[in-house]
Amino acid sequence: MASKILVITEVRDGKAKKGALECLAEASRQKAALGGGDVTALVIGGPSAAGAAAELGAQGADRVLNATADWLEHYNGDAYARIAVAAIKQESPEVVLVAATLDGKDLAPRIAAHLDVGYAPDVTGMTVDGGKLLLTRPLYAGKAYAKVSLSKSPQLASARPNTFALLEGGGAAGAASDFPVDFTAADVGATVTGEAAASAGKADLTEASIIVSGGRGMKGPENFAMLEEFADLIGATVGASRAVVDAGWRPHADQVGQTGKTVSPNLYFAVGISGAIQHLAGMSTSKCIVAINKDADAPIFKVADYGIVGDLFEVMPKMIEHAKSLKG
Amino acid sequence: MRIFVCVKAVPDTAARIKVDKDGSHIDPSGVKFVLGPYDARAVAKAISLKEAAGDGAEVIAVSAGGTKGERDAKKRLKDALALGADRGILIPDDGCENRDPLEVAKALAAAIKAEGEFSLVLLGRTAVDDQAMSVGPMLGALLGAPCVTDAVGLEIAGGKATVTRAAEGRQQTVELTLPAVVSGQRDLAEEKYPKLKEILKAGKKPIADFAYAWTDGGYTVTALEPPPEPVAGKIVGEGPDAVPELFNLLQNEAKKLSF
Numbered sequence: 001m002a003s004k005i006l007v008i009t010e011v012r013d014g015k016a017k018k019g020a021l022e023c024l025a026e027a028s029r030q031k032a033a034l035g036g037g038d039v040t041a042l043v044i045g046g047p048s049a050a051g052a053a054a055e056l057g058a059q060g061a062d063r064v065l066n067a068t069a070d071w072l073e074h075y076n077g078d079a080y081a082r083i084a085v086a087a088i089k090q091e092s093p094e095v096v097l098v099a100a101t102l103d104g105k106d107l108a109p110r111i112a113a114h115l116d117v118g119y120a121p122d123v124t125g126m127t128v129d130g131g132k133l134l135l136t137r138p139l140y141a142g143k144a145y146a147k148v149s150l151s152k153s154p155q156l157a158s159a160r161p162n163t164f165a166l167l168e169g170g171g172a173a174g175a176a177s178d179f180p181v182d183f184t185a186a187d188v189g190a191t192v193t194g195e196a197a198a199s200a201g202k203a204d205l206t207e208a209s210i211i212v213s214g215g216r217g218m219k220g221p222e223n224f225a226m227l228e229e230f231a232d233l234i235g236a237t238v239g240a241s242r243a244v245v246d247a248g249w250r251p252h253a254d255q256v257g258q259t260g261k262t263v264s265p266n267l268y269f270a271v272g273i274s275g276a277i278q279h280l281a282g283m284s285t286s287k288c289i290v291a292i293n294k295d296a297d298a299p300i301f302k303v304a305d306y307g308i309v310g311d312l313f314e315v316m317p318k319m320i321e322h323a324k325s326l327k328g
Numbered sequence: 329m330r331i332f333v334c335v336k337a338v339p340d341t342a343a344r345i346k347v348d349k350d351g352s353h354i355d356p357s358g359v360k361f362v363l364g365p366y367d368a369r370a371v372a373k374a375i376s377l378k379e380a381a382g383d384g385a386e387v388i389a390v391s392a393g394g395t396k397g398e399r400d401a402k403k404r405l406k407d408a409l410a411l412g413a414d415r416g417i418l419i420p421d422d423g424c425e426n427r428d429p430l431e432v433a434k435a436l437a438a439a440i441k442a443e444g445e446f447s448l449v450l451l452g453r454t455a456v457d458d459q460a461m462s463v464g465p466m467l468g469a470l471l472g473a474p475c476v477t478d479a480v481g482l483e484i485a486g487g488k489a490t491v492t493r494a495a496e497g498r499q500q501t502v503e504l505t506l507p508a509v510v511s512g513q514r515d516l517a518e519e520k521y522p523k524l525k526e527i528l529k530a531g532k533k534p535i536a537d538f539a540y541a542w543t544d545g546g547y548t549v550t551a552l553e554p555p556p557e558p559v560a561g562k563i564v565g566e567g568p569d570a571v572p573e574l575f576n577l578l579q580n581e582a583k584k585l586s587f
């Protein structure tokens with residue numbers, strides 16, 4: 001029997017999250033190896049979430065199941081898990097994938113517990129052998145990598161954003177249908193009573209394809225305006241080291257590292273960051289790392305692909321000027 | 329009010345981790361274990377909730393883990409007791425390395441259920457060794473209690489918990505009926521440093537064993553490998569003069585930037 005793949009696709013403000021699209025793309029690349037079954041995208045959210053179907057089809061979804069209701073507009077782990085479990089029971093997929101965003105990492109373990117299956121979190125690699133997944137995941141903040149197999153069905157994994165490439169060509173829109181939600185907000189012990197955007201219009205840190213992070217070398221919160229300006233020019237999101245967060249210059253949500261966010265962008269700028277082991281833990285899987293630091297011996301240069309040794313207060317204005325000139 | 333806090337013994341974040349010759353465990357020599365950094369904040373939060381609740385409130389620390397050497401979970405329970413927890417429960421597991429997080433959640437759920445009623449279970453958002461971010465939400469599901477992760481704020485009033493969740497790019501306010509399960513971010517509570525008197529007092533607080541019949545679960549670590557060697561890149565140059573060449577490399581060599 002052809003084994004199916006279900007991708008739980010996170011949609012916010014009517015648009016699919018990039019990490020979710022990457023999971024769909026990978027599912028469609030792997031489906032032959034997994035036995036040739038359909039790739040189904042499950043969308044859970046408010047009514048506007050159903051609008052993402054075309055985008056999902058273009059990244060490989062053969063079918064789209066929309067489980068929507070007004071009260072599901074905001075992520076609610078208890079409610080979303082209940083829906084996901086019902087959909088998995090109906091579809092009986094062999095593999096279930098979700099993007100390892102904060103919501104995805106909240107949702108997947110609940111599903112594992114309800115279905116009593118193994119779950120591989122935050123994977124950075126996946127191969128298929130004899131119909132079984134072999135997953136790679138960093139442990140100990142990237143100081144070791146584990147190969148993980150899952151013995152029960154479905155095999156459930158979350159994938160670190162920016163791990164899988166998107167599809168280039170784009171397929172036809174998948175056939176969309178509604179998945180009924182047969183319970184209400186009152187049946188769930190958790191109620192989301194408010195939600196406030198922290199960084200309107202910017203890509204989330206864990207999904208951003210370019211990140212510009214500042215460290216203690218920035219000297220004060222006011223100087224982050226310089227990083228914001230540079231980030232805007234190149235379409236990046238601003239991050240920070242813990243030293244900066246502890247000093248109260250930036251919110252904790254911006255912290256990259258072992259006790260902050262794990263990020264894996266295509267391009268990571270470390271500006272005035274020494275490269276402490278706990279910082280590297282959060283960003284060492286970045287595809288390309290640029291370090292700007294006045295200390296040529298700073299450990300960040302050991303992991304950086306490109307470095308400039310110099311005073312950031314001289315280098316960053318030049319970076320801004322140069323980016324502006326390239327933008328024309 | 330009865331609050332459980334789940335704590336794990338984890339390698340210090342600054343520890344050097346080497347993969348053992350067997351290729352599936354870490355080499356334990358020279359690795360110092362500590363109370364999980366997020367777990368420590370969860371304990372601090374539990375203590376402040378207990379203090380606010382007044383008489384009759386109780387904080388119980390629970391840990392599943394080793395019984396020997398650096399991995400000895402009892403030592404970490406003592407850390408939690410020194411921070412103010414009233415008593416501890418140890419679920420011995422000498423095979424705890426690479427344990428399926430769902431098995432851990434099942435063991436914790438069994439130990440908590442065996443104690444009867446509870447108001448709240450607090451955990452850290454993640455254990456810094458396996459980084460599963462899983463045990464909290466799994467425990468919520470297993471206990472049939474509502475659960476919120478990544479809490480940066482938590483208040484208990486009128487039989488409800490109100491949690492501020494640091495979600496991606498936004499903050500959520502979530503109301504939970506009690507009993508509930510909450511996993512905390514660093515900002516959930518200020519770090520506490522126990523005084524010598526409290527450390528000595530902790531030695532007299534009880535720690536009970538809870539036996540759990542461990543099984544392999546559905547998640548298996550088949551191999552552990554060292555991370556790929558970082559390939560030291562190139563220093564493009566010094567000072568602002570190097571900027572044009574950096575852009576050139578990012579655009580044309582790395583192909584990571586385009587305008």
Ligand SMILES: Cc1cc2nc3c(=O)[nH]c(=O)nc-3n(C[C@H](O)[C@H](O)[C@H](O)COP(=O)(O)OP(=O)(O)OC[C@H]3O[C@@H](n4cnc5c(N)ncnc54)[C@H](O)[C@@H]3O)c2cc1C
Binds near residue numbers: 256275310311341365
């Ligand atoms: C349990 C634990 C968890 C931790 N978790 C994290 C975490 O999640 N994330 C994290 O980042 N850290 C974490 N840390 C802290 C970590 O150990 C470091 O203290 C921190 O990363 C240092 O931040 P920094 O690089 O900004 O500051 P510093 O180490 O002080 O480095 C500042 C750098 O700026 C450079 N500099 C100064 N002035 C200039 C200038 N004018 N131009 C150019 N360069 C300049 C200096 O040469 C230096 O290299 C953790 C620590 C512990 C103990």
Ligand SMILES: Nc1ncnc2c1ncn2[C@@H]1O[C@H](COP(=O)(O)O)[C@@H](O)[C@H]1O
Binds near residue numbers: 367429455458
């Ligand atoms: N063996 C364990 N014993 C007690 N608590 C644990 C154990 N493992 C994980 N936890 C708790 O669950 C949280 C999340 O762990 P994890 O899901 O492994 O990242 C930790 O911060 C602890 O609070």
